[in-house]
Amino acid sequence: MLNSFHFTYPFFLLLLPLFALSTLLFNQEKESFYIPHFLQLLSHVKKKHYAREILKWAMITCMTVALSDPVAVKKIKAVKSNAVDIVLALDTSGSMSTYGFNEKNYKQSRLDVVKEVVKSFIDMRKSDRIGLVIFGTTAAIASPLSFDKEAQKNIVGKIEVGVIGKSTALIDALVSSAALLKNAKSKSKIIILLSDGEDSASKIPLAFALKLAKKYSIKIYTITIDKSYSNMMKVIASKNGAQNFEVQNKKDLLKVYKRIDRLQKSELEYNTLDVEEHIYFYFLLFSLLCAILLVEHVKTRGVL
Incomplete structure (x- = not known):
C-alpha cells in the first residue's frame, strides 16, 4: 500500500512552466488568408490541433517527471521474533512399546501416542527453532535446532521403539540436549524431557548434567509417563526452575504440551x-x- 510520494530532484519540475512560457512567448505569427466556407472545416482542424498538442505536452510532462525521479514509499510491517530454542528429548526405550496409553485406541503404543502429540506441538511453535534428541541405551541427536517443521515432523514419524537400545540413558540425553543449546543466542532455551522410567544406562552423572544446564541458562521441563519409581524427573525439573508433569494417558499428555x-x-x-x-x-x-504517437500523427497529417 502506497503511503507517501516524493521526488528526488524536484527542481527539474521547474522546466514545465519554462516550456509553457517559451511556447507562449515564441509562438510565430502566421500569415492569414480569407477562405470562403472555412468554418465548415474548422472542427476537423481543431481535432488535429488538439491531438497534436495533447501528445506533445504529455510527452514533455512525463519526460520532466521522469527526470525528477519520482519515488513511491511503502510502509511494510516487519516482525522481529525473540524465538525460543527448544529441544525435545524423547524416550525410545523398550517400555515405550506398552499399549493402553490412548484410551480411545488401546492398540497404540506409548511411543506412537507421543509421536502424534509431539507433531502437534511442533506445529504450535511456528517462530521457534526445535531440535530432537532420542534416547534408549544411548542418546542420539535426531535433528539439530531448525525452523524446518515439516522435516522435524517427518523425523518424529520415523522414530521406532528400541532404535538405539531398550534401556534408558536419561541423563545422557540431557547432556546431548544441552550440547545443542549451549551455543544458541536466543533468550530462552528449554528442554522438554519425556520418559516413562528410571535411568538405567547413563554414563554421565546427574550432577554434571544439571551443572551444564545451569551454566547455559537452560530450563528443563520433565514429563513422566505413568509414575516412575524414582524422583529423578522431579529433581531435574525443580533444580532448573521448571516443572515436572505426570501423565496417565494421551489426554493428559496433550494438556501438558499445551501448558508448556x-x-x-x-x-x-x-x-x-x-x-x-x-x-x-x-x-x-x-x-x-x-x-x-506524435511522430505517427505528423506523418499522417503532415503537420507539426
Missing part, C-alpha cells in the same frame, strides 16, 4: 520499514509512447 506452549511463548516485536520504489521508468516509457 503457553508458559514458553515467543515474543514478537513489530517494526515498520519504509521501502522506496523509484518509478521514473513508467513515466519515461509513457513519454516514449507519446513521442511515437
Whole structure:
C-alpha cells in the first residue's frame, strides 16, 4: 500500500512552466488568408490541433517527471521474533512399546501416542527453532535446532521403539540436549524431557548434567509417563526452575504440551520499514509512447 510520494530532484519540475512560457512567448505569427466556407472545416482542424498538442505536452510532462525521479514509499510491517530454542528429548526405550496409553485406541503404543502429540506441538511453535534428541541405551541427536517443521515432523514419524537400545540413558540425553543449546543466542532455551522410567544406562552423572544446564541458562521441563519409581524427573525439573508433569494417558499428555506452549511463548516485536520504489521508468516509457504517437500523427497529417 502506497503511503507517501516524493521526488528526488524536484527542481527539474521547474522546466514545465519554462516550456509553457517559451511556447507562449515564441509562438510565430502566421500569415492569414480569407477562405470562403472555412468554418465548415474548422472542427476537423481543431481535432488535429488538439491531438497534436495533447501528445506533445504529455510527452514533455512525463519526460520532466521522469527526470525528477519520482519515488513511491511503502510502509511494510516487519516482525522481529525473540524465538525460543527448544529441544525435545524423547524416550525410545523398550517400555515405550506398552499399549493402553490412548484410551480411545488401546492398540497404540506409548511411543506412537507421543509421536502424534509431539507433531502437534511442533506445529504450535511456528517462530521457534526445535531440535530432537532420542534416547534408549544411548542418546542420539535426531535433528539439530531448525525452523524446518515439516522435516522435524517427518523425523518424529520415523522414530521406532528400541532404535538405539531398550534401556534408558536419561541423563545422557540431557547432556546431548544441552550440547545443542549451549551455543544458541536466543533468550530462552528449554528442554522438554519425556520418559516413562528410571535411568538405567547413563554414563554421565546427574550432577554434571544439571551443572551444564545451569551454566547455559537452560530450563528443563520433565514429563513422566505413568509414575516412575524414582524422583529423578522431579529433581531435574525443580533444580532448573521448571516443572515436572505426570501423565496417565494421551489426554493428559496433550494438556501438558499445551501448558508448556503457553508458559514458553515467543515474543514478537513489530517494526515498520519504509521501502522506496523509484518509478521514473513508467513515466519515461509513457513519454516514449507519446513521442511515437506524435511522430505517427505528423506523418499522417503532415503537420507539426
